Amino acid sequence: MESVDGSGPSLRIALAEDSVLLREGLIGLLTRVGHEVVAAVGDAQALLAAVAEQEPDIVVTDVRMPPGFQDEGLQAAVRLRAARPALPVLVLSQYVQRAYAAELLDSGDGTGIGYLLKDRVGQVEEFVDALRRVADGGTVVDPEVVRQLLRRRRDPLERLTPREREVLALMAEGRSNGSIARELVVSEAAVGKHIGGILAKLDLPPADETHRRVLAVLAFLRA
Amino acid sequence: MDSRSVWQAMTRPGFSLSWWPWRSAAYLVSGAVTGSFVLVLIVLLAVAGGALAIVLVGLPLLAALALAGLPVARVERFRLRLVDPGPAPDPHREPVLPGLRPWLAVRLRERATWRELGYALLFAGLLWPVDALVVAVALFFPVSMVATPVLMATVGDGQEAKVLKQWTVTDWPTAFGVSLLGLVLLALGAYALGVAAGARAGLTRLLITPRDVELGERVVELARSRVRLVDAFEAERRRIERDLHDGAQQRLVALSVTLGLARLDAPPGPLADQLAKAQEQAGSALAELRELIHGIHPQVLADYGLQAAVADAADRTAVPVDVTFDMPGRLPRAVESAAYFVVCEALANVDRHSGASRAEVGGGHGDGRLFVTVRDDGRGGADAGGGSGLTGLADRVSVLDGRLSLSSPPGGPTLLRVEIPCEWSQLTDRAHRSA
Numbered sequence: 091m092e093s094v095d096g097s098g099p100s101l102r103i104a105l106a107e108d109s110v111l112l113r114e115g116l117i118g119l120l121t122r123v124g125h126e127v128v129a130a131v132g133d134a135q136a137l138l139a140a141v142a143e144q145e146p147d148i149v150v151t152d153v154r155m156p157p158g159f160q161d162e163g164l165q166a167a168v169r170l171r172a173a174r175p176a177l178p179v180l181v182l183s184q185y186v187q188r189a190y191a192a193e194l195l196d197s198g199d200g201t202g203i204g205y206l207l208k209d210r211v212g213q214v215e216e217f218v219d220a221l222r223r224v225a226d227g228g229t230v231v232d233p234e235v236v237r238q239l240l241r242r243r244r245d246p247l248e249r250l251t252p253r254e255r256e257v258l259a260l261m262a263e264g265r266s267n268g269s270i271a272r273e274l275v276v277s278e279a280a281v282g283k284h285i286g287g288i289l290a291k292l293d294l295p296p297a298d299e300t301h302r303r304v305l306a307v308l309a310f311l312r313a
Numbered sequence: 314m315d316s317r318s319v320w321q322a323m324t325r326p327g328f329s330l331s332w333w334p335w336r337s338a339a340y341l342v343s344g345a346v347t348g349s350f351v352l353v354l355i356v357l358l359a360v361a362g363g364a365l366a367i368v369l370v371g372l373p374l375l376a377a378l379a380l381a382g383l384p385v386a387r388v389e390r391f392r393l394r395l396v397d398p399g400p401a402p403d404p405h406r407e408p409v410l411p412g413l414r415p416w417l418a419v420r421l422r423e424r425a426t427w428r429e430l431g432y433a434l435l436f437a438g439l440l441w442p443v444d445a446l447v448v449a450v451a452l453f454f455p456v457s458m459v460a461t462p463v464l465m466a467t468v469g470d471g472q473e474a475k476v477l478k479q480w481t482v483t484d485w486p487t488a489f490g491v492s493l494l495g496l497v498l499l500a501l502g503a504y505a506l507g508v509a510a511g512a513r514a515g516l517t518r519l520l521i522t523p524r525d526v527e528l529g530e531r532v533v534e535l536a537r538s539r540v541r542l543v544d545a546f547e548a549e550r551r552r553i554e555r556d557l558h559d560g561a562q563q564r565l566v567a568l569s570v571t572l573g574l575a576r577l578d579a580p581p582g583p584l585a586d587q588l589a590k591a592q593e594q595a596g597s598a599l600a601e602l603r604e605l606i607h608g609i610h611p612q613v614l615a616d617y618g619l620q621a622a623v624a625d626a627a628d629r630t631a632v633p634v635d636v637t638f639d640m641p642g643r644l645p646r647a648v649e650s651a652a653y654f655v656v657c658e659a660l661a662n663v664d665r666h667s668g669a670s671r672a673e674v675g676g677g678h679g680d681g682r683l684f685v686t687v688r689d690d691g692r693g694g695a696d697a698g699g700g701s702g703l704t705g706l707a708d709r710v711s712v713l714d715g716r717l718s719l720s721s722p723p724g725g726p727t728l729l730r731v732e733i734p735c736e737w738s739q740l741t742d743r744a745h746r747s748a
Contacts (some may be wrong), residue, residue: 109563115570122574154612159555161616184562184603187613188628189621209599212569212592214577238628 101225104129104146106137106163107182108155116150116211123218132156134166141170141177148178148225152208153190164190171197178202180224182211186234192311195229200304204230204264223264229304230264231311239310247310249291257284262307319396319511323504333396334503337510338452340395341444344513347392348441351385355437380420382429385436386521397514404523406534425523432520440513447509451502458495462488543712547650554610562602569595611653618642619649623656623674623685630660632669632689638676642740644683648733651713652676652685655706659687659729662702667691667727682715682734693725703729 103120105127107113117127129140133156141149149170151163167179175198183190183205191205204224210232211217220230236259247255253274260270267285271278285303292309294302322333358378365371383405390401404425408415420426454477465474465488473483482488572592579585614622620640627634643649656674663672669691676685696719707717715733 109559109567111567112563112570115567115574119570119574122577154558159559160612184558185607185612186603187621187625189613189617189625208566209569209596209603211566212573212596214570214573217573 098222098226101125101147101221102128102144104131104137104140104144104149106131106134106140106149106151106155106166108132108152112208119211119214119217120150123214125221134162137163137166138169148180148221150180150182150221153181153183153185161190164194167194168197171203175199176202176227178204178224178227180204180206180221180230182206182208183232184208186232186238188235188239188311191231191235192308195231195304195308195311200308201229202227204228205232205235206230207232207234220264228264229262229307231262231307233263235311236262250288254284254288254291257281258288258306258310261285261288261303262310317398319507319514323507323511328507329500329503334506336395337503337506338448340392340510341448341506341513343392343395345441345445345448347385347388348436348444351381351433352437352441355381355433379430380426382426382431382433383420385433386429389432389436389517389521393514393517396510397518399518401518401522404521406531425521429521432517435520440516444509444513447505451505451509452499455495455499455502459492459499461491461495539712543647543709547647550610551615554606554612557602557606557609558612562599562606565595565599565602569599610650614649614653619644619652619676619683622649622653623676626653626657626660627674630672631664632660632667632672634660634663634672634674636674638674640676640678642737644678644735645738648683648713648715648735651706651709651715652683652731652733655703655710655717655729655731656685656687658702658706662695663687663689663691663727666695667693667725669725669727678735678737681736682732685731687729689725689727691725691727692723693721693727694723695719695721695727 103125105113105116105120107116107130110132113130113132117130120127128144128146129137131137131140134151137149137151140146149167151167153161153163155162164181164183167181170177171179177198179194179197179202181190181194181204184207186207194203194205197203202224204220206217206220210220224230239259247258250258256274257270260273265273267278267281271281274281285306288306289302292306294305294309319333319337322328322331328334355378358374358381362371362374362378366375387403390403393401405423406419408419458476461474461476461482462485465471465482465485468474473481474488475481476491482491569592572588572595576585576588576592579588611622611625613625618640620638623638624636627636644652660672660674663669667689669689672687672689674685674687676683678684703717703719710717710731710733713733713735715731718730719727720729721727
């Protein structure tokens with residue numbers, strides 16, 4: 091079955107969110123765009139059980155959940171990724187903090203990971219697009235985290251030119267080369283050249299291109 | 314006659330003719346009466362309590378015995394005014410909570426309670442007979458000697474009288490001689506009464522009024538209550554943060570989702586525009602609420618500790634900030650919280666007032682204390698007391714026995730340093746990973 095966002099098949103989603111109001115809203119939204127919510131739970135333990143049982147295509151989880159109302163959702167995501175590194179996980183957070191994003195990206199090989207502010211959910215198209223990119227193995231970090239990080243000029247990013255930093259920030263948001271080129275109004279080849287420069291300056295040796303992109307984003311988050 | 318105590322009065326002329334010997338006598342007589350009563354009470358309680366302890370009924374009686382010192386001491390402090398009108402405050406604390414249990418808990422833990430019990434036992438067993446003896450020797454014997462001629466004229470029919478029930482006097486000159494001797498002894502007895510009453514009062518004061526040690530205990534108690542207040546304040550912060558997070562914030566997100574879905578379904582036109590506007594407003598309300606919640610108590614501090622929270626605060630500062638922190642674990646909540654808010658306030662000041670182009674936050678733990686420094690290359694002239702927001706934070710640091718110092722000469726640089734004694738509450742590798 092095709093989803094109505096037209097960019098791929100319908101996804102089987104496991105959802106964890108303790109606020110009933112928001113959970114119902116998310117189920118409505120995800121169903122409305124053609125995905126299937128195979129499990130909707132209110133705490134991290136139930137999420138682990140539901141994922142084992144349903145084997146969803148992607149997990150969408152809140153950070154703070156019962157019983158401790160700390161970062162149970164995030165820890166559950168990290169555990170799920172440890173068991174199944176390829177399982178795409180999109181974490182929705184009320185907070186924009188790179189500590190959460192960095193811990194999440196450290197799990198598995200860093201692909202198929204998303205860390206978004208809950209506010210983004212309301213921007214339905216953007217949210218559905220991010221969900222799709224994570225399900226396809228992309229890396230999506232909330233623009234707000236990226237924006238905060240860009241304000242700081244620290245090693246090893248100091249070696250990057252301002253344009254390279256812009257490209258890296260957009261990479262962190264999970265954009266493709268084409269999307270970055272459109273955003274910065276340059277050619278796709280120029281974007282490729284910048285990315286090459288970034289990877290070289292961050293001492294990331296040539297290897298699988300997707301993986302190096304994630305490592306670059308990680309360097310950016312840890313800087 | 315305005316001597317403050319019996320001791321002072323005795324150094325002045327006219328003591329024997331003043332009220333003081335009579336006050337001393339009254340003190341000792343009332344002491345003998347009270348003491349004998351206390352003896353009866355204690356013996357009754359002990360015997361009844363001991364006998365009934367087997368059937369458990371006696372246990373409350375024995376407990377009451379333990380507290381017997383309280384009423385006795387209260388009466389004794391009141392009686393003290395007869396010869397020693399100086400203040401004799403109650404050494405006991407007021408229980409914080411109402412009810413019998415908290416009261417008992419406080420009383421049984423107080424050293425004063427047990428000292429008062431000791432006093433009551435001493436009083437019942439030894440002091441009151443001494444009181445009685447002194448009164449008998451120093452007052453009743455001389456008075457009865459003075460009264461010898463009267464006795465001879467009345468009871469003895471002018472023939473004989475017994476002095477102190479010992480010797481028989483048979484002629485008037487001897488009787489008057491004894492009477493005169495009695496007057497002399499009475500004058501001496503006045504001093505004996507004064508000395509005995511003064512000594513008794515001194516002993517009483519020593520045993521059942523507050524001591525400097527207890528004053529020290531009160532200071533400790535005050536410091537503890539200040540710490541409790543800060544803890545309560547911290548807990549309240551977390552509660553407000555939780556309420557806002559789990560309540561208002563989730564509702565706003567749900568509203569935003571509903572509006573987003575409505576926009577999908579709305580045909581292009583004024584309705585879609587209005588929905589977009591409403592969603593935008595919900596979005597800015599959310600952003601404001603997020604900042605507010607973060608200011609109350611940042612979740613990252615609770616989840617990842619001081620190092621990550623300070624890195625996050627540095628992210629939010631417009632001036633570039635270098636963070637060099639070495640925290641392999643978590644510190645007590647109150648310490649982390651105080652240090653975090655100091656750093657936040659310092660970074661806010663760097664942004665607002667310093668004109669600095671760069672700032673540095675350093676931190677570590679050594680010699681059983683956390684130290685954090687915030688340095689900037691701005692124009693200096695900062696004042697911790699000048700309403701910079703640091704004053705309240707300095708108070709919070711001092712509650713934790715810590716110190717906050719600020720060096721900010723005109724022209725800069727500004728260096729703020731915080732030290733708080735504390736130990737690791739747990740060591741984790743997570744603080745490292747997330748930094």
